[in-house]
Amino acid sequence: MIQAKDASFNYISYTKGTGLTGTLKDFFKRNTKKIPAIENLTFSINPGEVIGLLGPNGAGKTTLIKMLTGILPVSSGKISLLENIDPFKKEVKYLNQIGVMLGQKSQLIWDLPPMDTLLMLREIYKVSPEDFKNRIQYLAGLLSVKKQLLVPVRKLSLGQRTKFELICAIIHYPKILFLDEPTIGIDVSSQENIYKFLKKINTETNMTIVLTSHNTKDIEALAQRVIVISHGKKLFEGTTPSLTSKFASNDILEITTKEPIIPLPNNMTQLSDTKYQINDKNTSLIPVPAKQIISVQQKNSDLDTILINLFRSESDEI
Numbered sequence: 001m002i003q004a005k006d007a008s009f010n011y012i013s014y015t016k017g018t019g020l021t022g023t024l025k026d027f028f029k030r031n032t033k034k035i036p037a038i039e040n041l042t043f044s045i046n047p048g049e050v051i052g053l054l055g056p057n058g059a060g061k062t063t064l065i066k067m068l069t070g071i072l073p074v075s076s077g078k079i080s081l082l083e084n085i086d087p088f089k090k091e092v093k094y095l096n097q098i099g100v101m102l103g104q105k106s107q108l109i110w111d112l113p114p115m116d117t118l119l120m121l122r123e124i125y126k127v128s129p130e131d132f133k134n135r136i137q138y139l140a141g142l143l144s145v146k147k148q149l150l151v152p153v154r155k156l157s158l159g160q161r162t163k164f165e166l167i168c169a170i171i172h173y174p175k176i177l178f179l180d181e182p183t184i185g186i187d188v189s190s191q192e193n194i195y196k197f198l199k200k201i202n203t204e205t206n207m208t209i210v211l212t213s214h215n216t217k218d219i220e221a222l223a224q225r226v227i228v229i230s231h232g233k234k235l236f237e238g239t240t241p242s243l244t245s246k247f248a249s250n251d252i253l254e255i256t257t258k259e260p261i262i263p264l265p266n267n268m269t270q271l272s273d274t275k276y277q278i279n280d281k282n283t284s285l286i287p288v289p290a291k292q293i294i295s296v297q298q299k300n301s302d303l304d305t306i307l308i309n310l311f312r313s314e315s316d317e318i
């Protein structure tokens with residue numbers, strides 16, 4: 001359904017000479033610099049899968065989404081989607097089958113209500129009036145934004161706008177939905193609402209979902225599989241539990257004490273009133289008198305800690 005074979009993408013940037021001589025030289029011949037953003041990526045995604053794309057800032061996630069959606073071409077290698085379609089050809093039959101929500105780009109028109117944008121999308125995607133009506137009722141109902149359908153976008157909260165961006169991205173019920181940072185700036189209850197919504201849509205329509213997020217909660221709640229990239233290269237591909245078991249280390253101690261520890265020692269993090277964490281499995285490093293301790297447990301690192309360590313070791317190597 002989605003296949004990448006040795007796919008690479010290089011940005012070309014221009015370096016500017018200094019002074020008058022530099023400017024004159026640039027006028028005749030500009031110096032170019034190749035920035036490899038994606039390097040030899042190979043992976044495949046099955047129909048109906050929910051895939052999380054993970055990576056630190058600058059890893060190449062947005063570039064990859066842009067390549068998959070046909071905004072950027074491959075510099076080398078191959079990307080094909082659905083029935084072996086090259087997304088960069090931007091054929092209508094392909095564009096009709098994908099939905100895109102890019103975190104920093106809005107489809108909604110600031111001074112008009114979301115309904116106006118949705119009506120425009122109905123025309124673009126040729127959704128029948130009956131399907132359109134049913135979908136709006138259903139999707140806006142699931143996301144609790146029915147009452148805001150006719151309110152100008154500028155009067156909506158960030159969470160409400162994100163929910164309408166999502167509805168815009170799927171009003172034509174695409175086969176593949178690309179989401180770049182879908183919960184950025186969204187409160188916890190709206191996040192939960194969006195997770196439930198996406199799970200329901202994925203189950204009901206078998207829509208493939210490719211999502212990037214720095215919020216590991218998004219990944220844990222939604223992704224069946226993750227692809228981790230760093231510096232444009234693939235570090236890992238597999239299920240979230242397999243990522244955890246491959247990279248987690250039993251190096252966290254959780255300590256429960258009788259009373260709060262004041263002042264807090266440097267190597268301890270407070271989790272609650274009398275619960276603390278030390279990022280080391282060496283019990284001799286616990287800086288609390290034994291009579292104060294109720295229990296000490298060894299814990300697996302969570303996904304955030306695993307990713308921090310993974311990305312740190314990657315950048316150490318470079």
Ligand SMILES: Nc1ncnc2c1ncn2[C@@H]1O[C@H](COP(=O)(O)OP(=O)(O)OP(=O)(O)O)[C@@H](O)[C@H]1O
Pocket residue numbers: 011012013035036037055056057058059060061062063064
């Ligand atoms: N238009 C551009 N011109 C030149 N280089 C670019 C351009 N856009 C991105 N890059 C570079 O390509 C690399 C990958 O960037 P990209 O935006 O894909 O990363 P990302 O993983 O989405 O990062 P973030 O999590 O910060 O959004 C970075 O080194 C970035 O500086």
